[in-house]
Amino acid sequence: MSKVFTIAEGLENMGALRTGGQGSVYKGRRVGPIMTAVKLIPTPIYHESEDDKNFRRFQNEVEKLKKVNQEPNPNVVKILSSGLTESGSFPFIEMEYIEGPDLEELLQPPHDKIFTIKEAIKVADQLACALSHCHKVGVKHGDIKSNNVKFNIHSGNYVLLDFGLAIMSDEQRRSSVRNAGAIEFMAPEQNDGQMLFQTDIYSYGVVMFELLAGQVPFPLTDNSENARNTVRLKHIEEMPPDLLSLRQRNLPATWSDEKKATEMLVPDWLVRLINTCLAKNPESRYANGIALHDAINKSSISGATNGELQAENERLRALLYDPIAKNAAMEDQSSNVQISKPLFILMIILLVSSMVMAGYYTLFYKNNHVDPNKNSTFTDSVRSDTANKTNSIGDNGVPLGQNPVNQNPDSTNDTQKIKPAKQQPDNVPDTSIKPQTDTTNTTPVNPEQGDANNDQTQALQTSSEL
Template sequence: MSKVFTIAEGLQNLGALRTGGQGSVYKGMRMGPVYSAIKLIPTPIYVEDESDKNYLNFLNEVTKLKHVNEKPSPNVVKILSSGITESGSFPYIEMEYIDGPELSELLLPPNQKVFAVRELLKVTEQLASAIAHCHRVGVKHGDIKSNNVKYNVHTANYVLLDFGLAIMSEEQRRTSIRHAGAIEFMAPEQHEGKMLLQSDIYSYGVILYELLSGQVPFPLEGNGDTGRNAVMIGHLEKEVPDVMLLRKNNLVNEVSDEVLQNEMQVPQWLIKVVERCLQKNPADRFADGIELYDAVTKGLLLGEPQGARNHDHELPGGLLRLAASEKELRERNDRLEKELKLLKPLVSAAGIKYDEASGIYQPGNYIRAPKTAFVGLATVCALLIVFLSFSVFTKKEVVVPAKVVAPYESPLITYGKEYQQRLLKAREDSIAKAQLAENLKAIEVNEQNAKKKKRKKFLGIF
């Protein structure tokens, strides 16, 4: 029986997750039950010295990758470690293991062929945030595709994975792309071995196109050279097919007319973002992830999906619209504010002043009035209080029935500044959770190391 492939001391190999031209990804486990994903680069390094070009390239690129995690992002996988394997002398990077489905799996049955608009907007924002995070520290991913983005079932975030191409030399990238790269997601310039910031933007556009329409702009037919060449020519020369026509064709026989009409209301700004990302010339795309994220954020905050507040039906895949209940709550709030205005003159007559700045009623000067006036005023106030209490507590509440939905299809509602605050709060919470999990892992590893030292001391091993 052959020996299990060894990664490094303290890093156990639990088997391959997937293999490809850019290397293989293995599921690993550190000391204690801490799972990770290990990316192996297929070019072995026999001399761990700066005189070795491959080793030097590997060190330089890994140094860049470390900057990605200096400030954690909930949408970018954490790089845990890197080194050379004990068996085979292959360079590797160890990343956190994300538990959940890949983006490409969410387009397969029993799911719909396309993403609902609201969940599409969530992916649009979070993936743009991930790319911007990498580009801020000068890291180009180079291999952004739908099976390199995972939905984290524990945090409900979409996470960008696999920085394999980022740590390859230009020659290694060119060879890998030619023979085994995901050619459907690659920018035209990548076929020449170039990897630009704008290359990541193009791949991002392909992913959004796929989620919108149900397929990539230029699908691969077969895995031979003929099919790959056809896809490459498509990216270099052909016009991108109409994304909305494909979306309609993939929905028309799958959903009701009402859902179809609603799901065709894709924000115009989003379509324009996709079109700009898929320009053949890199200079015509967004310059980098930062500019892309700015455009997406403006679109989310200033534009709202048409009809988002006018329907109360289920979206494909079990997404439940909550807009109707929210609309009713807003109307009730407006009504209460009007009724409150009726009370203000009466309260003022009683010698109480209302501070507009603080929103607090302050005692004022007493007014001498006949006893009958006070009795009448008290009666009016009591009647108004009874009326308001009756209207509030007898109003039928809108109860949203409990519904088990696919975890990756959480609603995304955009309402200007309110949404921006929720977005920032959610991001801060995700970062705090990620930091807490990282601290807990570190404590666990330290405890394991302490136990190991005590065991060695007890056995007389130093």
């Protein structure tokens, strides 16, 4: 096992990055342009043998960390090497250096005090993915907090880093919690030196609460022993405050009213997930990072499937919490006229029926209707034709001008004389039945037309005498 601290051959010390109760992190540089991060663990190892309890623990945890990197994960920092320092015999873990701000820095000015819903869901998914990846191989992080999650400016991913607390003994962890640990992110069972998979789940819930509410559930007012004990007791006994109320209070003043209303629509499944993570009893939380990540995936899929219900839920919540959105919704409803689908279809049918009836009236009824004033001449001509037909019928019922056919084949007469038709006076009364018409608007029969009919009758009589 290699030994470092000066730092060893090929590894230069670039200065301390962060110092805490669980150890100090230094920026290291290998020979060449590769930058690394070195985690020093304050657990001295005096003998590199199986007889040393701390050495055995360190070796076991290093083997687990190697398994973490056997399958690369974009949300977990890469472990490059491990060993003991040349001076002091402190264990160290060398990790890749992630360039970018951590979550704690992203919550400080000039950044907004809270994350947007979209970005918070991204952190929730990627951090849960990192925990799932570690818990699959049995690695517990033990020190999840906002400054141990960094945003990689090159990949755009959030990365979990700073492993090493699991290597510490139970007594060392208890001492760290009391004196230098980030008490705001620690689970209740950590006061007894326990570290479970559910311990990481609790710290995860505190991080997500901070991103959405703008503060941790139980803030530390100062670093005094009394203040730390107060926060520790609150984690054990008190329920977290209402997340949405704190978010409403910490909305940035620079946001527009529309954005404020939108950013208050935190999905219900995300609020429930955070509350489950913050349960006092470890058994009431998600069992591990695998169960946590599965819950996020199922909730997000369910939200996409019930998109219409979720949109309606968000609209109602906006009306409840934001009077501006309520007034806007009322204005939209007053300006829009909504018609049900059956009523719309009925209106279309009535419109088409009206058009058909109008076309029928135009093509048939109007063209066949005759004005009596304009059609009197036609009525008079019908009367004249009827009179002519009556005058041209003889006494024997045979029309004048036609020879009756001899029906007897044995008759010796080749021809039969036709009796001359009786002379009809010039003006014969019309005895035919005439259609009743409105006599007030009819025009008298034309005398010239009557003389023409008499001339035709005389011509027929003359031809029959010949």
